[in-house]
Amino acid sequence: MTFYFDKKLFTYLSLTFILMTVIGTISHEYGHYLSAKILGLNSRVNYGMTIIEGNQNNLISPKERFIITLGGPLQTILTGTLGVALLYLSRKSFYQIEKLSLLQWCYIFTSLFWLRQVSNMFTWVLFYFINGKFGVRGDEVKMARYLELPKWSFVLTTALIGVFVLWTVVFKFIPKKIRITFIISGLVGGVSGYILWLELFGKIIMP
Template structure:
């Protein structure tokens, strides 16, 4: 959702698919192609040409706005997770006195959006161990790290560890002891089965 919000705010048409989203950059690509065709020799040999400024600005716009769209996903996840933590913090005394009520459970689930970062990290590592694609990190976090000149694992590791610590804090400090193990077990079972069901069966039908 974060990707789509950013892309549409920048004026792009978007499409939502079951495992990703896409946004239409054809106008920028066509503009670059048109300039490239007319000035191919100059561009490939780094020579001056009349439309160089326009070409450079359009290319920079394509790259920079692509990064902004990519940032939208992790930022939305982090914002949602922090919102949940703030609600839990504000209501901590009521939780201690009255136990978890509906708003508190909502805050718990919002705060556990941080698990996306944990999942992304472990998923990419396991994927690499199985398929040997020469990089243990993937997803938006990897591309953002590389864009800013950081190691490919910088953001995946930082956000993955942060997400794990926050999730453990919420589960073991907020939830009652008798609910902790059932919550973890049901979360694992539901998460894995839901992932498989969505990506293998329902998702391709609803959002191909």
């Protein structure tokens, strides 16, 4: 089997994954922001967090806090599900092609909003191996605790769906010739996007 790696496509896809990491993070936070606004709370979004302004934070009920927390994952999941639906509706256009159109790539990257759920599960487990205990700060964990469910319930369930979506995208919609290029660019672009935005430049650009 011949190994094929497209350097030009790798560059384009890596940059796109970096950009989508930023877009995904900010749009997720605006899900929290919109939920807070619906509840009549003043809030703002920075590079990686939604902040309830003033002393309102002390006046929020547990139910309201749950709704605000839900807003972020709900936005991400609905966006990813829209992408999956668009892929399904246009699936015939993907058959036996070697090069994807810009519109097809848009559908694919929209569906990959589900990757946030896979990433959450990975970092949650990694946190356990580093600290000897599971984290309690993630949105899905907070939601499970509010509903008195096992804290892994939302994290694991949505991650499994995310893995299924990723498997389907890679093996059903990405042409075989460029799958390796796509996977490597996803790893490089996703990690680079996280570091560049959440660790280095996000706090400067969007404090």
